[in-house]
Amino acid sequence: MPGPETTVHGMVRDTSTGLPIPNLQLEVVSLYGSTQKGNKDYTTVTTKADGSYYLKFTPEINVTYFIYPIQENYTTFSSTHIILGQDNNINLNVYEMINLNIHLTNNSTQNKNTFSLWAEGSYFISEFGIYIPNPIKVDTLVKMSLPHLSSYTLQSEFSDYYSPSTAPIVFKKVIFLGKVDTTVNVVNP
Numbered sequence: 001m002p003g004p005e006t007t008v009h010g011m012v013r014d015t016s017t018g019l020p021i022p023n024l025q026l027e028v029v030s031l032y033g034s035t036q037k038g039n040k041d042y043t044t045v046t047t048k049a050d051g052s053y054y055l056k057f058t059p060e061i062n063v064t065y066f067i068y069p070i071q072e073n074y075t076t077f078s079s080t081h082i083i084l085g086q087d088n089n090i091n092l093n094v095y096e097m098i099n100l101n102i103h104l105t106n107n108s109t110q111n112k113n114t115f116s117l118w119a120e121g122s123y124f125i126s127e128f129g130i131y132i133p134n135p136i137k138v139d140t141l142v143k144m145s146l147p148h149l150s151s152y153t154l155q156s157e158f159s160d161y162y163s164p165s166t167a168p169i170v171f172k173k174v175i176f177l178g179k180v181d182t183t184v185n186v187v188n189p
Contacts, residue, residue, distance in 0.1 A: 003062040006056070006059065008054075009088070010089050010090045012051045012052075015095050016095070016148060021074075021094055023049075024074060026045050026046070026053055029043075029068060062084065065084070068080060073145075076092050076095065077095070080092065095148075101181065104142055106156075106158050114158070116156070118155055120152060147177075149179065152175055155171070157169070157171075171187070
């Protein structure tokens with residue numbers, strides 16, 4: 001049974017700058033992740049030059065719906081729940097994500113077999129870890145997708161899985177991500 005006619009409108013802003021985001025595609029998605037009738041035009045809308053959007057739709061089924069950005073490199077952690085049969089004013093704070101490529105090297109001769117790496121910022125934490133059964137020398141590339149225009153503390157830690165009381169080798173580096181994909185080198189001596 002179809003749901004009631006519903007409208008959704010609001011502003012979309014970049015979380016880092018507070019500026020409106022023009023020409024960003026948004027999509028209405030059901031609780032089950034499906035779009036209306038498989039027709040993207042039926043449930044998508046593009047923000048105007050001032051970051052505003054407006055969409056009217058009649059859901060095919062009466063379930064819970066959300067609105068999200070669908071363009072690559074954009075995401076939101078805001079609640080985007082749409083109340084069917086009502087006029088929904090949903091302002092979205094959106095993160096523009098960029099790739100952080102971390103070239104991680106451990107040149108230590110110490111007997112370490114586990115490493116972890118994380119990036120911590122004011123909005124976001126991303127982590128990567130690995131266990132290798134033999135002592136490791138690491139020379140690898142780790143890719144993280146993080147919000148742009150933010151500072152992060154990168155921390156890598158090399159430790160011995162079998163001897164947790166042994167002090168780990170820890171390295172920290174503070175970086176600032178701008179508007180383009182970035183590569184940084186993290187070297188544990």
